[in-house]
């Protein structure tokens with residue numbers, strides 16, 4: 001027989017990669033120890049035994065899948081992934097980490113002028129749809145449709161900035177933070193599709209069944225995020 005008092009109260013899916021350490025730090029401030037996921041081991045599960053919370057380490061694009069299926073109760077994931085995958089999850093909180101922008105960028109020589117908006121910046125008289133390389137085909141497709149710009153979306157998994165350099169695409173839609181990757185590849189941003197940050201998401205059924213545990217986590221994280229906003233305002 002399993003001892004119910006030893007079962008985790010909550011399972012949290014964390015994104016493996018550049019968001020991991022920020023997510024672990026945020027959870028730490030909320031009183032949860034997820035630091036074992038930062039250890040250089042091949043383990044993908046860690047447990048805070050005191051808090052009875054289990055952490056799963058998943059690819060960022062897979063976090064919503066784990067949460068939607070109920071393999072995790074809640075998760076932390078970028079808004080970019082939520083926009084692209086539109087999963088059946090509840091978005092509970094903007095965590096204020098992983099800040100960047102999803103932008104349309106063009107080779108500088110193609111007429112990109114660094115202003116925010118595609119009007120006038122996109123090369124005219126192409127005579128064919130704009131070829132756009134991206135990891136976000138769905139989000140990009142919606143954007144060009146809404147703008148009335150004929151576009152052929154080319155789905156890639158990484159190194160997006162390479163595509164215009166080698167003639168695979170006329171433009172890209174990708175995440176931009178410092179702008180260094182764009183600049184290093186001769187690209188300039190011409191429009192922001194979305195501002196991006198990481199979100200706390202929940203499985204809709206668990207949100208009801210484990211309401212107390214999820215609510216407690218949400219309350220703790222909300223307080224941490226609010227105090228960080230106040231601190232950022234003081235130093236701004």
Ligand SMILES: Nc1ncnc2c1ncn2[C@@H]1O[C@H](COP(=O)(O)OP(=O)(O)OP(=O)(O)O)[C@@H](O)[C@H]1O
Nearest residue numbers: 016017018019060078079080081098099100175177
């Ligand atoms: N340059 C960036 N600055 C800030 N946040 C970013 C940046 N790039 C990505 N992010 C955010 O971090 C999340 C995870 O990015 P990361 O690069 O770790 O994953 P990935 O590229 O999807 O994974 P993988 O490289 O394993 O395919 C993204 O979904 C996005 O929300």
Ligand SMILES: O=P(O)(O)OC[C@H]1O[C@H](OP(=O)(O)OP(=O)(O)O)[C@H](O)[C@@H]1O
Nearest residue numbers: 158159174175176177178179180181182
């Ligand atoms: O504006 P910057 O600060 O230069 O950041 C932007 C870069 O960061 C992300 O890539 P990442 O480093 O995650 O590599 P990947 O997409 O190849 O995984 C994004 O896809 C851009 O290439």
